[in-house]
Amino acid sequence: MSAGRSVLRVGDRVLFEGRPVTVAGFDGARVRLVDDAGGAQVLLLAHLLAAAGFELLEASAPPPRLEPVGLLDALPASVRELARRWERHVVEVQTGLPPDSLDGARPREPYDPARHSLRDREAAKAAELTSAGQPTSAITVKRMRLRYREQGLWGLVDHRGTRPVSAYGRVDERVVTAVATAMAEQVNQSTGTRTRLRRRVEKLLEDEHGAGVVPMPSHATFHRLLTAMDTGRHTFGEATTRRTQANRPDRPFTATVALRPGEIxxxxxxxxxxxxxxxxxxxxxxxxxxxxxxxxxxxxxxxxxxxxxxxxxxxxxxxxxxxxxPMRPGWDQALRMSRSRIPHRRLLELDARLEHAAAxxxxxxxxxxxxxxxxxxxxxxxxxxxxxxxxxxxxxxxxxxxxxxxxxxxxxxxxxxxxxxxxxxxxxxxxxxxxxxxxxxxxxxxxxxxxxxxxxxxxxxxxxxxxxxxxxxxxxxxxxxxxxxxxxxxxxxxxPLTGADYLELLPIEWRQIGDHGIQIDYRTYTSTELRRYRHEVSGVVGKDKQWEVHYDPYDLSQVFVRNHRDGGWITADWTHLPMVGAPFADFTWRTARQLVAQRGGDDTNETAIARALDDLLTRAGNGPDSDPRHRRVVARTRAGSRPTPLTCTDDAPPEPAPAEDDAGDDDAPLATVIPFGVFVAGDERRYR
Structure with missing residues (x-):
């Protein structure tokens, strides 16, 4: 027997003693064989299978296979009915009995496998169909039988009714290709009209195939083609949507998944x-x-x-x-981390800065x-x-x-x-x-x-x-x-970040160290250690006498100069800091300069600006003030910077926060801000 076949059935064609015969039936351990001339013989099945040269030539039934049920259901009823009629004829030719035969039924005379060969049965079925008004040849019957063996009922379907319908009708494929190319070109261009696209398609066809070689469809057909091909492209819609759709990856992708905080x-x-x-x-x-x-x-x-x-x-x-x-002045106390669902007490043991943190x-x-x-x-x-x-x-x-x-x-x-x-x-x-x-x-x-x-x-x-x-x-x-x-x-x-880590992340300015120190935005910074390097070369290639200066935009009371000579950092204080007595941010400095300019003064005079800055902070801090914007500037400044002195003291008891009733009152005294040690750039301690 051939490889992969383990069952011998009635109707199979086998090779026995050098001649083809048909299996006509089984009786216990015996098998009945019929040759093409009609001669029959009965022998033991074991003798047949062990005979020299035995081979399965043609199986009477196809191997088990599921039919495409969904495709069959989608067929018109007339096509499906014709296929089922052919199935009755083919099964009768193959086995001698139609599919719906009763038990004990006997094959009709022309289709008895015991008396007639398969070729004779195919010829008899062709003659029967021809006499019934359906002209058919024996070759057609054989072709339908073989298709049924390979594909089941689906092989008997008239596939003229199953041909795929083009989504673009009868439009020339070359026109379809040119339209797809023109639409792809529109991704990064401004949105145009269908008329502009038609002109572009005509140009593409002329350049590739020659003028007049490919006929263009009518305007109505062309617009229907554009409607069918524009699905999901937004060629004539918003340009932003069109670019977004075009950026979608062609390959499958899944959503980003992370299993722990900070993983991604x-x-x-x-x-x-x-x-x-x-x-x-x-x-x-x-x-x-x-x-x-x-x-x-x-x-x-x-x-x-x-x-x-x-x-x-x-x-x-x-x-x-x-x-x-950090909690800011005016924020509701309900925003504290200690009042949220976050396990504040347990995390506080790991990081002391969380004591006054927001949620x-x-x-x-x-x-x-x-x-x-x-x-x-x-x-x-x-x-x-x-x-x-x-x-x-x-x-x-x-x-x-x-x-x-x-x-x-x-x-x-x-x-x-x-x-x-x-x-x-x-x-x-x-x-x-x-x-x-x-x-x-x-x-x-x-x-x-x-x-x-x-x-x-x-x-x-x-x-x-x-x-x-x-x-x-x-x-x-x-x-x-x-x-x-x-x-x-x-x-x-x-x-937790150390002071050195925090300094590395601060903005950088390159400045020379002059007689009076370093000047940034009309502010002068100096220190005893910095005086040693007046007018000195920094040693940085390409910078000559310029030194690397880091500053905190939320606390301009001092800057930090990288010591390119001896290593480490040099802290330089603002020379007019005693006139102000409070830390301030860059936007606070700009506000003070605007006040000086509005009064007709010189907004580049450092002393005048320092006085205006101190007046701004004092008036807004004492309140009430006629300009609530000044009070907001002070509140933001104090919230974003650290208080003087520069050293953070963890054991200092925090001052009470303002009552919630006064949080939204512009005339209420400003709240005392609890400092965060992380903003102290010189503090090298690590929190536990």
Whole structure:
């Protein structure tokens, strides 16, 4: 027998003693064979199978095979009925009996396998069908029998009714190819009309095949073709949607999955749909750089900057996400971490800075997924991540799905935060108000403070549809709740920054050390140690007498100069700091300069600016003040910087916070800010 066949059936054609015979029947262990001449013989089955030269020539029935039931059901009833009639004829030719024969029925005379060969039965069936008005040859009957053996009922179907219908009708395939090429060219172009596309298709056909060789369909047919081929392309829709659809990867992809906080975080920069007052007092757009933890959907850090984010801003983003978010003056006490679901007491044993932190978890990233913007592939950012043990994984070019979670978060920020802020622009110009620029009343630092408070109050405690607890009936969790569940399973490890680490992440300026020290933005810094290097060459190749100066934009009372000669850092204090007596930020300094200019003074005179700055801080701190903007400047300054003296004392008891009733009162005294040791650049202690 042939390989793969283990059953001998009635009707099979076998080779026995050098001649082909047909198996006519079985009787126990005996088998009846009939040759083509009609001669019959009975012999033992074991003798037949063991005979020399025995071979199965033709099986009477095909091997078991499932038929395409779905395709058969989709056929017209007439086609299906014709196939079933052919099935009755073929089965009768093959076995002698039709499929619905009763038990004990005998084959009709022309179709008895015991008396007639298969060829005779095929000829008899052809004659029967011809006499019934269906002209058929014996070759046709044999072809249908073989197709039935291989494909079952599907092989007997008239496949003229199953031919696939072209989605583009009878349009020339060359026209279809040219239309697909023209549509692909429209991805990065401005949206045009169908008439423009038709002209482009005509040009492509003429260049490739010659003028007039390929006939163009009518305008109606061409428009129907465009409608069929434009599905999912948005060729004649919004250009942004068209580019987004074209950026989808051709290969299969799955959603990013992280099992523990910080395993994968995604970061990206996008324009914020809000106008803010920039340093020059002119309204302008700002950029939002966000870091999002994939496992908990927590916004680890969010920084607003004017258009054109710098690499050092991205490095500061790392410092911001690796320290607790401090409570600010005016914030509701319900935003404290101690009042949230985060296990504050247990984490406090690991990191003492969490005592006065807001309800935003500190998540240490393991891998940061970024786009290929200059900010995130710069040496400043990459080296900062390398120093902190963070792996940087750039997304593939033109593949926004690699960081789709943070991309979607920008839309949530627009709907949950931006649209409620004065100066909201809307997602595009068609939804923009006429007075959006004039409605901008918040400065960039004020906007940053509003965003920080919203992250704690409106994002971290808000249920997120992407966070569900399978052990609690798929209950929707907030980022803080998911953080609690995740650290219970994966643990929690802090990585406090030392003073040296923090200094490396600060913005850098290159300045010469003159007779009076270092000058930055009309501020002079000096110290006893710095005087040794007046007019000296720094030793840095290409910098001559310029020295590397790091400064904290939220505390300009001192700067830090890298000692390229002897190593370490040199701390230089602002020469006019005794006139102010309080730390101040860069935006506070700019406000003081504006006050001097408004009074007709010289806004480059350091002494005049220092006096105006002290007056601003004093008047706004004592209150009431006629200008609430000054009080907000002071509040932000004190919240973002450390108090004098410069050394952080952990054993100093915190002063009581203001009552919640007075939190929103502009005339109420400003709250005392609890300092965070992490912002003390010279403090090398590690928290446990």
């Amino acid at each position: 975080v995604q970061t990206d920069t996008s324009p914020l749909d809000v106008m803010a007052l920039l340093d020059d007092g002119v309204p302008g757009r700002v950029e939002l750089t966000t870091v999002l933890d994939v496992r908990t959907r927590s916004i680890c850090a969010a920084v607003l900057r004017p258009r054109g984010t710098k690499a050092v801003d991205a490095a500061l983003l790392l410092a911001k996400m690796l320290v607790p978010e 935003r978890p500190v998540i240490v990233p393991e891998t940061i997924v970024t786009d290929r913007g200059t900010v995130f592939i710069s040496e400043t950012f990459v080296r900062a991540c390398d120093r902190l043990g963070i792996s940087v994984q750039p997304a593939r070019p033109g593949t926004p799905t690699d960081k789709g979670i943070v991309e979607r978060t920008f839309l949530s920020i627009r709907t949950l935060f931006s649209q409620h802020v004065a100066g909201y622009l809307g997602p595009n110009v068609t939804r923009r108000g006429t007075a959006a620029a004039t409605e901008a009343v918040w400065s960039l630092p004020q906007m940053q403070e509003l965003l920080d408070e919203w992250i704690v109050a409106g994002w971290q405690s808000r249920p997120h549809e992407g966070l569900r607890d399978p052990d609690a009936g798929a209950r929707v969790l907030s980022p803080n709740e998911m953080f609690v569940a995740a650290i219970a399973a994966a643990g929690h490890v802090t990585m």
